[in-house]
Amino acid sequence: xxxxxxxxxxxxxxxxxxxxxxxxxxxxxxxxxxxxxxxxxxxxxxxxxxxxxxxxxxxxxxxxxxxxxxxxxxxxxxxxxxxxxxxxxxxxxxxxxxxxxxxxxxxxxxxxxxxxxxxxxxxxxxxxxxxxxxxxxxxxxxxxxxxxxxxxxxxxxxxxxxxxxxxxxxxxxxxxxxxxxxxxxxxxxxxxxxxxxxxxxxxxxxxxxxxxxxxxxxxxxxxxxxxxxxxxxxxxxxxxxxxxxxxxxxxxxxxxxxxxxxxxxxxxxxxxxxxxxxxxxxxxxxxxxxxxxxxxxx
Numbered sequence: 001x002x003x004x005x006x007x008x009x010x011x012x013x014x015x016x017x018x019x020x021x022x023x024x025x026x027x028x029x030x031x032x033x034x035x036x037x038x039x040x041x042x043x044x045x046x047x048x049x050x051x052x053x054x055x056x057x058x059x060x061x062x063x064x065x066x067x068x069x070x071x072x073x074x075x076x077x078x079x080x081x082x083x084x085x086x087x088x089x090x091x092x093x094x095x096x097x098x099x100x101x102x103x104x105x106x107x108x109x110x111x112x113x114x115x116x117x118x119x120x121x122x123x124x125x126x127x128x129x130x131x132x133x134x135x136x137x138x139x140x141x142x143x144x145x146x147x148x149x150x151x152x153x154x155x156x157x158x159x160x161x162x163x164x165x166x167x168x169x170x171x172x173x174x175x176x177x178x179x180x181x182x183x184x185x186x187x188x189x190x191x192x193x194x195x196x197x198x199x200x201x202x203x204x205x206x207x208x209x210x211x212x213x214x215x216x217x218x219x220x221x222x223x224x225x226x227x228x229x230x231x232x233x234x235x236x237x238x239x240x241x242x243x244x245x246x247x248x249x250x251x252x253x254x255x256x257x258x259x260x261x262x263x264x265x266x267x268x269x270x271x272x273x274x275x276x277x278x279x280x281x282x283x284x285x286x287x288x289x290x291x292x293x294x295x296x297x298x
Contacts, residue, residue, distance in 0.1 A: 006050050007100050010188075010214045017187050023180055023211050025103035030093055035101050036084035039063055044104030049097055061087055062104065075140070105210055108165035108203045113138040113153065115161050116202040116212060118223060119181040120232070122239040123195040125246040129185045131178060132239055133224050133232030136161030155226040166207050176209050177201045184214065192216070195243055 008029055015021045028034045030047055038045045044062035061071035069087050070078040081087045093099050107114040120132040138161070140153040162170035181199045188197065198219025200212040221240070224233035 006098075007048060007213065008050055011100075013191055014184060014187050014211065014214075017183055020180065020183055020187065020211060023209055025105055025210055025212070027100050027102045030099040030101040032085065032088045032094075035088050038101045038103065039069065039084050039087075042103045046102045046104055047091065047093070047099050048102065050100050051097070057099075059091060060104065105202060106205050108162075108205055108207075110136065110138055110156065110161040110164045113140075115139065115153075115156075115165075116200050117158055117161070117177060118219075119177060119199045119201065120219065120221075120224065120236060121181060121185060121197045121199070122236060123243055124239065125242050127195070127247075129182070129197075130239060131181070132236045134158040134174065134177065135223060135227055135232070137223070155223055157227060157229070162203065165203065165205075169207055173203055173207060173209060180209060180211060184211065188214065188216075195247070196240070 008027065011024065011027045014024060026038070026042070028038070029050070035045070035047070039061065044060070047059040047061065049057045057073070059071055059073045061069055063069055069081050069084065071081070071087060071090075072078050079090075081090060088094075091099075107116070109115065115136045115138040117134060117136050119134050121129050122132045124130050136156045136158050138153040138156065158174055159170050162173050166173060180201070184199055185197065188194065194216040196217065196219060198215035200215065202210045202212050204210065221233070221236050224230075224236055227233065
């Protein structure tokens with residue numbers, strides 16, 4: 001993934017939108033204190049590297065009925081420790097790269113496996129965001145992550161997974177996910193220019209939608225090639241080819257226009273360039289298209 005963005009940075013950006021904030025699990029920089037606090041408050045947490053992806057180094061930890069803490073790093077059988085302090089010491093976070101701790105969620109399951117959903121957005125040649133597909137990624141056997149390469153799970157059509165876990169509510173949930181993804185685009189545009197985005201959402205057992213992660217840069221087109229119906233994959237390929245023919249790889253330049261005329265900042269703290277008339281043109285198009293067009297949900 002190019003242009004990796006710190007998870008806690010995008011969390012703080014998206015939390016500024018009142019609607020998005022209601023769909024985001026509580027997240028903080030992981031310290032000895034915050035790890036103990038989150039375990040006491042939520043009972044289950046995820047600990048993830050602040051920068052990076054593909055499910056690498058993800059830990060799921062939860063408190064058992066007898067007070068002990070069980071945890072799994074990526075996959076396998078749970079290990080046991082007696083306290084949050086001991087878990088902190090075992091994870092060795094203080095000596096490695098920065099991590100975040102995140103509220104654990106009771107995720108929906110498809111055929112007995114937890115899953116999340118990837119939404120793909122690509123800009124057209126006029127630099128307007130276009131929806132390019134949605135799919136579900138299931139966790140593999142014994143895995144706590146839904147990354148297909150790392151967790152050995154599978155890709156299934158989004159509506160199939162949602163119908164398997166939530167029945168007739170599946171189309172409504174899929175539409176809500178798409179609506180939130182569009183809000184994410186508008187918030188992300190305030191801080192950084194990208195022309196491809198992959199958003200990871202999850203749905204809990206009660207049907208509430210949660211925003212888990214943003215994947216800027218080059219968010220795994222090949223996931224859509226694994227679907228039985230290649231319609232979305234072909235659309236992504238066409239959109240990417242057209243954009244690159246018109247503009248090259250804009251993400252390498254981080255060209256960005258800031259709302260209110262102030263220089264925006266990338267995920268790495270560098271100022272980015274303003275493009276005339278943008279993002280106001282793009283925002284007007286987003287509002288118009290969301291009112292006047294019904295997207296096809298897979």
